[in-house]
Amino acid sequence: MxxxxxxxxxxxxxxxxxxxxxxxxxxxxxxxxxxxxxxxxxxxxxxxxxxxxxxxxxxxxxxxxxxxxxxxxxxxxxxxxxxxxxxxxxxxxxxxxxxxxxxxxxxxxxxxxxxxxxxxxxxxxxxxxxxxxxxxxxxxxxxxxxxNLKEVIFYTDLNGIITFLNPAWKELTDLSPQESLGHNFAEYIYPSDLPRYEKGWKFLLEKKTLQYYWQVRYIKKNGDMGWMEIFASLITKNDEILGVSGTLNDITERKRIERYQKIERDVIKILAESDGVDNGIQGALGAIAQNFTWERAEYWEFNDTTHLIHYHNLWLNSGEESDTLTARDKETARKMVWHNWTFKNYEHWWHEIKSIETTLTTQEDMRLIFAFPVNNGEEHLGVMFFFSSTHHQKDFLLLENVAMMGNQIGLFIKKKQAEEELKRRNLSLQAELNLASDYVFSLLPSPDEQESINIEQKFIPCAKLGGDIFDYYWLDEEHLVIYLLDVAGHGIHSALLSVSILNLVRNNSLYNTDPYQPWTILTELNRLFQMDEGNNYFTIWYGVYNKNSNELVYSSAGHPPAILVSPSESGYKYQALSTPNIPIGLMSDIEFDQNLYEVHNGDSLYLFSDGIYEIQLENGEIWGLKNFTETLLQIPQDNHHNLEQVIDRVHVVNKSNNFDDDLSILRIVFPQ
CATH class of the missing domain: 3.40.50.2300 (Response regulator)
Known part of the structure; x- marks a missing residue:
């Protein structure tokens, strides 16, 4: 709060x-x-x-x-x-x-x-x-x-020999200025970046540019690599070049972040566009390997029963797949016991598997250079191995970040596996939905069994089966119960919930309720079916009609209003009957309001779910309750097949016999 x-x-x-x-x-x-x-x-x-x-x-x-x-x-x-x-x-x-x-x-x-x-x-x-x-x-x-930190300031002669360095040089390279004076600046440039550095140096001396800017890797005293920015310009006097001066800034961390972000973007893009587990894994292997210029990458799947890993996927920079690990090396990797699936830092984790770094090689003489586990939370899924034929200096901070992608890759694997499993279950699920739909049909009341009142009903379940159900029955010789509810969502869960509610209400099994008082029914249902307990919320309209007094007591919870249609001088008029209560299950410990309305002989009461009017039109708008109500007023009320005409009109609007949600509607014609 x-x-x-x-x-x-x-x-x-x-x-x-x-x-x-x-x-x-x-x-x-x-x-x-x-x-x-x-x-x-x-x-x-x-x-x-x-x-x-x-x-x-x-x-x-x-x-x-x-x-x-x-x-x-x-x-x-x-x-x-x-x-x-x-x-x-x-x-x-x-x-x-x-x-x-x-x-x-x-x-x-x-x-x-x-x-x-x-x-x-x-x-x-x-x-x-x-x-x-x-x-x-x-x-x-x-x-x-x-x-605002003090930058490294340097001077060299025309041959690149260092003639001056300020104390900040030690913070950059861990070398004192005295250790480096008299050495060529090129000695501290990473070998792979020397051609670019020498090209810029030549441009300066030939006066093709007055200043030059580099981003190059450099070598520290302990042999580690870093990144630095070099801003250099010529020192001249009377148009004579005396040397070169400039400043240096360490950009190692920035380069590490940029490099990691690129790798992460590449991997995420591949996973997002992959339509299967194998494509995603192979794409991720290639994205990581190519960013580090490694030649080979493999994914080995973890077996939770045997605690062994098994060869699963391969990526090669040549694009040609060839399984070239020796049988001995495969057995070495397969039997690896992973003691530290979730590591605090990569350097410590690498130390645990370093024993196989010199033994796990390919027939192309590629040596294991990087590996990390693939997890989904606490579940271990596999290991990714990367090989190279050349030596690569390890940036453990960068590798640690890359290794953390194992969680993202693990999440992708589990998600795709779940999607594939879902596809396999679709056919059986549809069969279950059809059976559930038949079961809901079997529970609906039969209008032929009712006395003293004319009731029509229509129930058209959608393909996914929504949560609609309704019921009506006589509490005694005078009082008729009418209700219709709509459980949020689709499928078996929603249908079973609606059936459970029907059984509770029909059998008068709700504790501390009065079936003649609608608000008590809704209050108890709300207590029993809170969403926090794994239920979907639902809407309901519940009413009790007294045929002797013509009084209708009703209460609704987030449900579309019941529409009472009465004859008038100009045709028909209507009254919307609802109470301002929220759906069942959204909030606990609340009581529900109820209202009383006096109906007249010949009035028609329409009770329905929102599936009958929440129809998307071709222009993208929703048909809506207002248009549906106007449709009810346009159909003659003295027709014994009134609901068939209503459904025909709705089919015309929907332009299909299939609906996105269950369609339920009751029509109660009060006796003349």
């Missing part, structure tokens, strides 16, 4: 569904955030420029401007690059996920939203934003400090 003296964190929510905005606001206000809620992407852009929020939550599908276009335009606004954008949408296909990241979204969540997951994700994104800001401040201070 925020301290009352601290400035509140502002969260901007853009969602065209008022229920979603209200639910998200209630969830997040509990953590002390200030919430700004808007209905579409255009309003989001306007509110963003006015309030400059700390984070933006965007729904993917919205009228006027959808979340993807809004995110793209938002990221073009000044100072918006640091603002995290969390896409929240019902779309869960890979295309939508990729589109979200392409337009600049920071992260992606699909509906239904688990409040605990949402709150943790928002805290993570806000903490990351603060950490990045702190890092920038730290980097700026570090850069300022470096710029």
């Amino acid at each position: 925020l301290n009352s003296l601290e400035e509140k964190t502002v969260i901007l929510i853009a969602d065209d569904e008022s229920l979603s905005r209200k639910s998200l606001s209630l969830i997040l206000k509990k953590d002390g955030y200030e919430i700004v809620a808007v209905e579409n992407g255009q309003e989001c852009l306007t509110s963003y420029q006015q309030r400059q929020p700390d984070i933006v939550l965007l729904d993917g599908l919205m009228p006027i401007m959808d979340g993807f276009e809004c995110c793209r335009q938002l990221k073009q606004l000044p100072n918006s690059e640091d603002t995290p954008v969390l896409m929240i949408t019902g779309l869960d296909d890979n295309k939508s996920v990729n589109q979200a990241y392409e337009v600049g979204a920071t992260d992606f969540l699909t509906k239904p939203i688990n409040p605990a997951v949402l709150r943790r994700r928002i805290r993570y994104l806000l903490d990351a934003k603060k950490a990045e800001k702190a890092l920038r401040v730290s980097e700026e201070k570090y850069r300022s400090l470096v710029e």
Whole structure:
């Protein structure tokens, strides 16, 4: 929770569904955030420029401007690059996920939203934003400090012999100025960079340039390598060249960071574009090896049962795969016992496997030069080995950072394995959904069994099976119970939850409730089915009709209003019946309101789920409750097949017999 003296964190929510905005606001206000809620992407852009929020939550599908276009335009606004954008949408296909990241979204969540997951994700994104800001401040201070440090000043003669060095030289190379005076400057340049250094030196002496700038590697006293910037200019007198002077700055850390960032970008890009585990692993091996100019890389998979590793993937700089490890070397690697899968620093970890550095070689005489474990949290997945035929000086700080990529690669492997497993299960899952759909059908009431009242019903489950279910029955000779609920999400879990609720209500198994008082039913359901306990939230409309008094007592929780259609002089009029309660499961320890309405003979009560009107039109807008209600008023109420005409109209709007969500609707015609 925020301290009352601290400035509140502002969260901007853009969602065209008022229920979603209200639910998200209630969830997040509990953590002390200030919430700004808007209905579409255009309003989001306007509110963003006015309030400059700390984070933006965007729904993917919205009228006027959808979340993807809004995110793209938002990221073009000044100072918006640091603002995290969390896409929240019902779309869960890979295309939508990729589109979200392409337009600049920071992260992606699909509906239904688990409040605990949402709150943790928002805290993570806000903490990351603060950490990045702190890092920038730290980097700026570090850069300022470096710029104000005393630079190395040097002088050489025309042959490059050092004639002067200030004391800062020792901090750079660990050599005192006296140790280096009289030596050629080229002696301290890394051999591979000598041609570039000598070319610049020649340019200076031939007066092709008055000043020259290099970034080259240099050799320290202990043989280690570093990076330095050289700013050099000619020393002249009366147009005669006397020598060269300049300054030196150590840029080793900057180069290390730049080099690591490039490697990380290359690996992340390859993993993001790979469609399978093998492609991703081989691409990551090649990206790392090529950045270090190593010639060979391998991935060995860890067997959790035997605690042995087994050869899995190979990358060669020649592009031609050839398994050239000797049988002895394969056995050496396979039987390696990894005592330190998660290491504190690479130098210590390398010491543990250094014993095989001189023994594990290939037939091309390539020697093991680098290795790191691939983990997914505490789960060990494998080891990546890298080989080279030439000696490479080890930058342990850089290698330590690269080795940490084993966690990212491990996460990729597990994610792809899960995706492949999901594909394998799709066929059996669809069969299970069909069986579950049949089961839900079998539980629905039969209108032929009802007396004294005319009830029509339609239930059209979507392909993924939503969480719709409804019921109606006589409590006694006077009172009829009518309710319809919609569990968030799709699939077996949502369907089973709706069936469980139906059984509890139908069997009057709810503790401390009065079935004649709707608010008690909703209150007890809310106590039993909290989202924190692994349930999805759900909406419900519950009513009790007294046929003697014509009174309808009802209560709803986040559900679309029931529409009561009555005859009027000009045709038909309607009354929306709902109570301002949030969905079941979002918050605990709350009581629900109920209302009473007197119906008249011949009135029709329509009870439905949002799947019947949340239909996306060709222009991207949602058909909506208002248009659906107007459709109800256009259909004659004295028709005994009224709902068939309603469904026919909805099919025309949907342009398909298949719906994205369950379609449930009841029509109760009160007796004449």
